[in-house]
Amino acid sequence: MLAAKGETPAAAVEARGGLGTAKALSALKENDEITLSYQEALYAVKARKNLRYHFLYLPFPIAFFLVFAATALTHVPVEVMFPTENGLATTLVSTGTFKNIQTRADVFPWLTKTLFPALFVTTDYNGNNLTSDRHSRIVEVHKLLGAVEITTTSAEETDCGLEGPLGVIYKPCHDYDNPTINVPIYIDSNADAATAIATIVEKQASGTWITPATTSLVINIATYNGEVDLMCITTLQVEFQIGGFVATKYKMASIPAGTSIATAxxxxxxxxxxxxxxxxxxxxxxxxxxxxxxxxxxxxxxxxxxxxxxxxxxxxxxxxxxxxxxxxxxxxxxxxxxxxxxxxxxxxxxxxxxxxxxxxxxxSFRFHPRLNMVTATLGASLHSLGPFFFVFVVCLAAFVVSGCLLFGEKLLAFSTIGHATVTVVDMLFGQFDLAAIFDVDYHVALVWYWCAMIVLFLVLFNMLLAIVLAAFDTVREEKAGPTRSVTEEFSIIAKELIGVEHFWHHDAPKRFRQSVRDGNLQRFNSNTLSEHLHIGKDEAKGLIHNMKVLSAGADLDKSKPKDDKSVERLHDRIDALERAIASLVQQLQLPPMKME
Missing domain, CATH: 1.10.287 (Helix Hairpins)
Structure with a gap:
């Protein structure tokens, strides 16, 4: 069939493409001879040894991680520690008025109306008396051990060091920096709530237990939960700070009572x-x-x-x-x-x-450029992250200190340098109560907030991203080379390890490697391998394909130049030297000047 008028031969071929072209390409692909150079064969033999070592080593750190994670979770039973500690915290901390204590006087109703009724339990929710073995169980499962220890600390009176009228108006002061520990109070675990409350009422009536000199109140409660075989020590602390602020803190530590030591x-x-x-x-x-x-x-x-x-x-x-x-x-x-x-x-x-x-x-992923991309990127960016981190810390410190000065007197989040640092970092990740600083001073807070976000987030965080991306591009260029596939390389090594090449291919890969080492093979194509190894042609093509995959990873131990600019400078020097030599030759070829 001739091409239509005005239609080029190429267009005619393309017009007739369709199924005929697809068949031609398929036939060409089938008849194409796959070859392997002798150098590629040597690379494949070398890479096979290296990859075998790396793939065999890789499961060990992963297994070590999994085993240790499992043993750590066994020794620290978080699944029972969480409900245990939260059950105690809900009863002793969240319920009642512990978090709402604002003055020294608030301590007494919290002890008598909330804490002691929860600790010294002798009746059920219907008012029926419990048996003695169920007395003093917090939320019915946490048994009190020994007694409840209540300790206070006091600051000694001292001179305020004020002169003039102020020294007459305000005295005395207290040495809050050096408090003394008072004699603790012990309330037996077998006591009932009425007895415990009577003890505190007596202390309140005396007026000498909690005074303006009292700096802290610490209550230690030891419990045991037989349901989960877990002991817990709970510390409730009320701090009366120098400015009149009352801070409530609690700490819980759970200790498994039925521990076991595993040999690691x-x-x-x-x-x-x-x-x-x-x-x-x-x-x-x-x-x-x-x-x-x-x-x-x-x-x-x-x-x-x-x-x-x-x-x-x-x-x-x-x-x-x-x-x-x-x-x-x-x-x-x-x-x-x-x-x-x-x-x-x-x-x-x-x-x-x-x-x-x-x-x-x-x-352990370093042996493969694709698996090592993240680690190599982080390593390449370290030299730039050092100066960046210094600049970031300086800018962060500026906004932390300014935040303390602007909002520290009103907000707990900025009351100390530590709190302010955590608050500013949380602000960069979107975890920040913006309305709180607006309530202090709207205009000042607006300017401070936007300056912090522009400098720390929009500028510095984007610079951090740019540094990492630049390092990634550098690593990708350095590792540019033959296309490598983790799955194909792992599949080849795995088949060798499980014996596929021995049972299915009759040790053809092993005989191929031996022939390469002995120098018995110089030409590597499907026909040569089929005759030499006594295997089918398709199997020979598959073997060549596998060797090409392995040969791509033969440069595992080769060091690559870190900087191509040194090579460019060397070429420039050679060019300059050639120009200088050419100029010298021209001068030598000039005729000598005649003397007059």
């Missing part, structure tokens, strides 16, 4: 990470062993028995008969508090260990 080259950054992870894991188990030693200590068990089971100590009796019991309870409370601090240390050690193990896993 050259220096460089990745070696430091690896050994740091092991050190963090070791620290985790050291702290855990100390806690276990405290839990299973026979002395602690006998002390708890003396406090709760034997009935030899009654804190409701006269002062003389309970001195030994108070010393014993104080010792037990100190043990619980120390174990609570150790539980915090255990969690911190677990966090550090998991973080370092995660970095270790990322470090």
């Amino acid at each position: 080259a050259y220096w460089g950054i990745w070696r430091v990470v690896e050994w740091g992870a092991l050190a963090a894991v070791l620290a985790y188990y050291v702290f855990w062993a100390i806690v276990c030693d405290g839990i299973y200590d026979t002395t602690l068990s006998s002390q708890l028995t003396a406090l709760e089971v034997s009935g030899t100590i009654d804190f409701s009796k006269a002062q003389e008969s309970t001195d030994e019991g108070k010393m014993l309870l104080t010792h037990v409370m100190e043990r619980y508090r120390s174990m609570g601090d150790l539980m915090v240390a255990i969690r911190l050690a677990a966090m550090v260990a998991l973080f370092l193990l995660t970095i270790r896993i990322l470090g």
